[in-house]
Amino acid sequence: MTRAGGTRAALLDAALAVFDERTYGDTPVAVVAERAGVSVGTLYRYFPSKEALGNAVYRLWKQRLGERLAAERSAGASYASTFAAMFRTFVGFAAEHPAAFAFLELQQHESYLDVDSRTASTSIDETAVQFVTEGQKAGEIRSGDPHMLVALVYGALVGLIKARRGGLRLTDDDLAAAQAATWALLDIRSQAE
Amino acid sequence: MTRAGGTRAALLDAALAVFDERTYGDTPVAVVAERAGVSVGTLYRYFPSKEALGNAVYRLWKQRLGERLAAERSAGASYASTFAAMFRTFVGFAAEHPAAFAFLELQQHESYLDVDSRTASTSIDETAVQFVTEGQKAGEIRSGDPHMLVALVYGALVGLIKARRGGLRLTDDDLAAAQAATWALLDIRSQAE
Amino acid sequence: MTRAGGTRAALLDAALAVFDERTYGDTPVAVVAERAGVSVGTLYRYFPSKEALGNAVYRLWKQRLGERLAAERSAGASYASTFAAMFRTFVGFAAEHPAAFAFLELQQHESYLDVDSRTASTSIDETAVQFVTEGQKAGEIRSGDPHMLVALVYGALVGLIKARRGGLRLTDDDLAAAQAATWALLDIRSQAE
Amino acid sequence: MTRAGGTRAALLDAALAVFDERTYGDTPVAVVAERAGVSVGTLYRYFPSKEALGNAVYRLWKQRLGERLAAERSAGASYASTFAAMFRTFVGFAAEHPAAFAFLELQQHESYLDVDSRTASTSIDETAVQFVTEGQKAGEIRSGDPHMLVALVYGALVGLIKARRGGLRLTDDDLAAAQAATWALLDIRSQAE
DNA sequence: CATGAATGAGTCTTCATTCAT
DNA sequence: CATGAATGAAGACTCATTCAT
Known part of the structure; x- marks a missing residue:
């Protein structure tokens, strides 16, 4: 799922996909990270919080x-x-x-x-x-x-x-x-x- | 907040109010119970689960x-x-x-x-x-x-x-x-x- | 399940039956009372606690x-x-x-x-x-x-x-x-x- | 209580010890975790449920x-x-x-x-x-x-x-x-x- | 005396977030 | 920079016990 745009883009893609499948509120950040092919720690390097990620998407x-x-x-x-x-x-x-x-x-x-x-x-x-x-x-x-x-x-x-x-x-x-x-x-x- | 209709009605009222204020998913059952003026245990006497309460409302x-x-x-x-x-x-x-x-x-x-x-x-x-x-x-x-x-x-x-x-x-x-x-x-x- | 011996005996019978089916620890007193055909309150008139009931049985x-x-x-x-x-x-x-x-x-x-x-x-x-x-x-x-x-x-x-x-x-x-x-x-x- | 074998082994050790002292059914997972020197959350990283832990032991x-x-x-x-x-x-x-x-x-x-x-x-x-x-x-x-x-x-x-x-x-x-x-x-x- | 509604402490489980490696 | 183990607060639900009727 890693897009050319790099990790950040991959995370935004992954987040959209899983937020659609499950809902923002019902989706653990671990699921987003996994879908994007990175670790939770990495997700937090690109977005300071789950809310920030949701807002970005x-x-x-x-x-x-x-x-x-x-x-x-x-x-x-x-x-x-x-x-x-x-x-x-x-x-x-x-x-x-x-x-x-x-x-x-x-x-x-x-x-x-x-x-x-x-x-x-x-x-x-x-x-x-x-x-x-x-x-x-x-x-x-x-x-x-x-x-x-x-x-x-x-x-x-x-x-x-x-x-x-x-x-x-x-x-x-x-x-x-x-x-x-x-x-x-x-x-x-x-x-x- | 206890309505004349009894505890069950009070719970339905309270649930509607707090589900509107916060969203079903973001509302702990304890908040519903408190708003209805009863304990959590009582809520569970009237509704077998949070889902059942949500459905009833x-x-x-x-x-x-x-x-x-x-x-x-x-x-x-x-x-x-x-x-x-x-x-x-x-x-x-x-x-x-x-x-x-x-x-x-x-x-x-x-x-x-x-x-x-x-x-x-x-x-x-x-x-x-x-x-x-x-x-x-x-x-x-x-x-x-x-x-x-x-x-x-x-x-x-x-x-x-x-x-x-x-x-x-x-x-x-x-x-x-x-x-x-x-x-x-x-x-x-x-x-x- | 009410035996001739009265409520107390009925409770002892019911308790034995359900304790066997489920285990003492896994059996709510409400289940015992229901099986005995009485209310929880009544059970507590005959036995001061669940432990006392278990001991009696x-x-x-x-x-x-x-x-x-x-x-x-x-x-x-x-x-x-x-x-x-x-x-x-x-x-x-x-x-x-x-x-x-x-x-x-x-x-x-x-x-x-x-x-x-x-x-x-x-x-x-x-x-x-x-x-x-x-x-x-x-x-x-x-x-x-x-x-x-x-x-x-x-x-x-x-x-x-x-x-x-x-x-x-x-x-x-x-x-x-x-x-x-x-x-x-x-x-x-x-x-x- | 952390053994050389790592967290998982420490949890198995701790679980055995407290299950013996109190019984599987009477032991809260928090007690197992504490005895193993880790948090509840950590216990759940190694075992998906209390039942799984009990089975593993x-x-x-x-x-x-x-x-x-x-x-x-x-x-x-x-x-x-x-x-x-x-x-x-x-x-x-x-x-x-x-x-x-x-x-x-x-x-x-x-x-x-x-x-x-x-x-x-x-x-x-x-x-x-x-x-x-x-x-x-x-x-x-x-x-x-x-x-x-x-x-x-x-x-x-x-x-x-x-x-x-x-x-x-x-x-x-x-x-x-x-x-x-x-x-x-x-x-x-x-x-x- | 019997009833059963009410209580609330206690259990299991999840998950956003941190941080040592 | 990335990793993922660790944390612990928070949430859903259960149940022994009490007490007003």
Whole structure:
């Protein structure tokens, strides 16, 4: 499991894998070390504590997800098509990195996350809020508290991936339908009475 | 903290409270017992294990939520108005029993839930799936895998409550907007292109 | 399981049964009470502690065994025939009261036996030692420390019953052979070189 | 108490000592660890459970005893003299390792012994049974179920050592007498009527 | 007198963290 | 730098004993 990036990367990889299999709270550090092919002592050379390791894993993947999402905000595109791209990115990320997605969104981290990690988490939110706010100004996204709308959309997305993880089979057509439905959460045209 | 219902009820109350504050996994049984005003030994007279206690709490509230949701399926009402009632029930439940809601929907239970508890959980889902399926047949709800649509809606609702719990302030108008947006996830009229 | 003798007897019966099934140390008093058909509280009305109960059971059966053994010392009989009678009594007792025998001889009691119980135990020994001493004087039993000879014989008998309990099948012929062999431990005629 | 053999050996030594003083069932693992001069956590590095530790101690000494007994079966020797050697070995083992002997033969192990330990125990029996069977064929040992005869002899031996442990003083002459008496259990010449 | 709920000290076991080699 | 043995505090669970009803 030792990646090119060296011991630290191997530890982050191993931690993600086992945290996904068992949960952060239920995973002894010895298991992480063993999976990474190093000793516990070595793990503690790279991370001062289990919490630090958990935070590092969390931050690493939250940032990766955030960057991929942010990259979709191409200038000039319509909000609907930008949303479509973001949706696909999100679903694609979950498909490519199921362990990372499950760890990030399906587990609880409150008990150990530090400020930096929370910030990483918030910044995704901010990107999304900004997108919604601008879309509202442009008259393409329905009115309403942007934070609230983001919460609804993000929640729907997480619900979708969670269901998929729980065994729900989704074809490309299903995903297209899911994207359309989720966009309806924001679409100004769905607001009409 | 001893409720009128007796020791068992006091334990269920205490367990819900501390599981919400700290998480099931991070809560020693001694803390539950203390909160209920009894000794550890007494807790074990009423529940054979910590897992059994966790399951009892989970089932109790999942059933209460399920019953309230199911009660909204009044005959003759339009799907839109039934959905509105369910939305209000869900949000109301979360407001009245924030600890219960957080415990049920914001925590992980995979590691200890038994079959009965999972069944209680599934039955809510089934109610919702049935609602969607019938709505589709009636031409009021958009097409698409009902399980997927339910996952989206349930996810959105959870996201909403989670945000509220995270500090987001929501007025009645906000909630009305949230309801409208969430209904758009299902509304056949949002499907038109 | 309630015997005619009343609650106390029922408790002694129940205790013997469960102590045999599980061991004194591994049996909660609640199990004894339940088996006797009474509550724990009641058990404590009849016996001040678990130890007292254990001692009472031990003493009761040690005495019964002792009395039956002592009864075989009929005057005028030869030592060989008296031994034969004792052997049969011992084996018969073990067959009739397997639980009692196993409890008495196959379990450890050191940790809780009180003086009275130890006395009851010793008196069987004394009877046997007296038998051996007299037999030696009469020239029918081999020379040697009587306590030692008794230890050998008693040990052999316990070994026999233990083996039987462990699954060894013994016919009447086998038992006759066992009796002959055991008597050889004492028989003056086996001493000849 | 840390022996040269390392921590594991120290734990086995300590366990034997305290199991003898108090009984396996009445000894907390903390006491074993303390006696061995290590912490509880360390004990669990070497033995996965208290049961595993108990089995390890049992097996270790049962094997040592078995090996010493088996070593006495020198070819060509008469059955009487082989028996004499085994008798001395047995008594010698009990004198040299009183704690081990008491633990092995004077305690109950049924509740926790695993298959391997039971096997170790059985193999001593098998050696003895084989000795008796061959002696019968050679016309030197009395007839009768070999398992039964072994049970009698082994029981007598255990009774002897138990009595010694209980305070009985035995001179070399006494032991010689005990050996003679015990051999009479098997001696063909004691069978004659 | 009987009941059985309540108590809490005591047991086994786990695991984050340290540190001698 | 890496190793992994050692630590000990903490957690789940049991059970002899008490006492209010």
